Amino acid sequence: AQKITQTQPGMFVQEKEAVTLDCTYDTSDQSYGLFWYKQPSSGEMIFLIYQGSYDEQNATEGRYSLNFQKARKSANLVISASQLGDSAMYFCAMRVLNRDDKIIFGKGTRLHILP
Amino acid sequence: DSGVTQTPKHLITATGQRVTLRCSPRSGDLSVYWYQQSLDQGLQFLIQYYNGEERAKGNILERFSAQQFPDLHSELNLSSLELGDSALYFCASSVGWLTGELFFGEGSRLTVL
Numbered sequence: 296a297q298k299i300t301q302t303q304p305g306m307f308v309q310e311k312e313a314v315t316l317d318c319t320y321d322t323s324d325q326s327y328g329l330f331w332y333k334q335p336s337s338g339e340m341i342f343l344i345y346q347g348s349y350d351e352q353n354a355t356e357g358r359y360s361l362n363f364q365k366a367r368k369s370a371n372l373v374i375s376a377s378q379l380g381d382s383a384m385y386f387c388a389m390r391v392l393n394r395d396d397k398i399i400f401g402k403g404t405r406l407h408i409l410p
Numbered sequence: 411d412s413g414v415t416q417t418p419k420h421l422i423t424a425t426g427q428r429v430t431l432r433c434s435p436r437s438g439d440l441s442v443y444w445y446q447q448s449l450d451q452g453l454q455f456l457i458q459y460y461n462g463e464e465r466a467k468g469n470i471l472e473r474f475s476a477q478q479f480p481d482l483h484s485e486l487n488l489s490s491l492e493l494g495d496s497a498l499y500f501c502a503s504s505v506g507w508l509t510g511e512l513f514f515g516e517g518s519r520l521t522v523l
Contacts, residue, residue: 330511339412340453340500340514386452392508395458395466396441402452 297322299387299401307407308377315362316372316404318387326392329370331361334384334403343385346370348392382408413437416501416515424523428489431518435482435503441465442484443512444476445500453500459484460507491522 298321308314331343346354346361354361362371384405390398413436423429435442444456455468459478478484498517504510
């Protein structure tokens, strides 16, 4: 069965520092995609970044990058130069690309950026 | 604005009642997903539809049902409500099946008293 694990329930980081949010996944399938979403206190879910299992380069989107280590089954989100507005809940998610389109989410990491 | 519309935004009802949550996907998106987020919990996948057909089912209770209509909007029906059903229910859409990121609506917050 597919599973997403986020081991950091909460993190406190000083503003302007880089942040790494951990995500490990479990699947026996070879074709899959990994997502990161941000949920601010207002509650909406905001798509941040996507990495396909066959993508050779790590995905980057502005200050967000995904550190994809396939052999370790990890897909950590790196936020560079953190800002106060980055304080939010962050979810890692996975979609397996050769069966039912069930996108599963981890339990999330609550990130607090300190001024 | 994600382009996904959910109504109602807030709903308060009593145990034993039935409610219907509505979702309009982004224009052009064929897939609709429903998720339940309880307090301080991650998102639990409920069900997914593609172009009117159910394609994936998660931990959806038998008291819950859903459908996607020909105009691609979707409804999630929750019946015989219990206190534990209080949660934020998200609808998301994506362009196709097994492709595209999910765009989420703002959610429908259900409170069961």
